[in-house]
Amino acid sequence: MVDFKQIITATMVLFSVIDIIGSIPIIVNLRAKVGHVQSEKASLVALVIMIAFLFVGDEILKLIGIDVNSFAVAGSFILFFLAIEMILGITLHKDDAPETASIVPIAFPLIAGAGTMTTLLSLRAEYEVVNIIIAIIINMVFVYIVLKLSGKIEKVLGKSGLGVIRKIFGVILLAISVKLFATNITGLF
Template sequence: MAFCPATSSNFLGLYFSVHISSLCICTRFLFFLYKENFLLLKDIMEINHVFGLLLVKVFIMLFVIMDPAGNIPVFMALTKGMSGSERKKELNYAVLVAAILLLLFAFLGRIILSVLGITTNSFMTAGGILLLFFSFDLLRGEHKYVVSKESGAGVGAVPLGTPLLAGPGAITTVMVIIQSCGAFVVLFAIFSAILATRFLLGLSERIYRILGKVGSEVLSRIMGIIVAAIAIEFIAGGLRGMFF
């Protein structure tokens, strides 16, 4: 009879020891899962943050090069004498033409480059040089379309849609973006820049009254400095890819 309590006590001790060990193992496993999930979540948040900054960067880049603020005086001159509905129609036509051209060059540009045997780095360098000269025109205020007396209805496609909005600078930019960042990024850049341009030019009368011609020209020159900085980045990136 003395043997049974001892055996029972040993059994209970072994039982609790096993359960405590199991509990410790489960706790460590849960902590491991929490730690791994936390690190994974942290990595995902960092990736999303970097990707979000990239989207903002490409939007600003294309928006600045399209220069809707600097094109406000030209848009006002081209649509002078038109009714509100006619002006809105021409503006919608302009952004549609610009969007189609940018999409075509973005997605067909790679095919053109491969047929011609041009590398991405050489195109990026050449595009940067082109943007640099374009920025000089912005700084001098010489990039604007000269409005003639014959200007009137039908100005949405030419010159507003192209070359003012979808000009050589914007076309070069989308071709570089799609080759360095991918299709989704360039689609986001094009559509966000087009929508922002449509919104800004839709408020052109109010903005022009506030800024005036001088204010618009000053803003355009500030955009020229930013475009010059973007051009230097393109040139530096292309040269690094070719020689380093």
């Protein structure tokens, strides 16, 4: 049953975890490296990954012997290192020069990453699936708009503005990673 309160709450939770606004500096950087980001493709692939994981994520984790808490803790480490990169302006992982940035790393893991997947499983425990799907679609529309306008956003904010946003959202992402870790670590013992 469609419940607007659930849709709004799920949309806001996913919006904060996906953090597409905080990812603008990463998207701009990737666009500078590869030249073009296919906004439609990235948004559509992320949408498919998220909806598929909503339905089969728990079963996939069980099949390979991983519980949701372990997945969440692993996701917290990924978010932690991404946040450190954003805050300190360093690169901790070496990427081979990608030919396109649409699917990897934008659709996965930037948009539909471990934090998003863990959040989807958590939301499924509390909300109706139809409301979560609507929340995912709302977020993907917003992601598409931001991806499409990332060049214009870069021009408006400038390098220093992007740097400030990157550091602010780095701290927010760091806090999300710590919360994700703290919430799920007790479930491992």
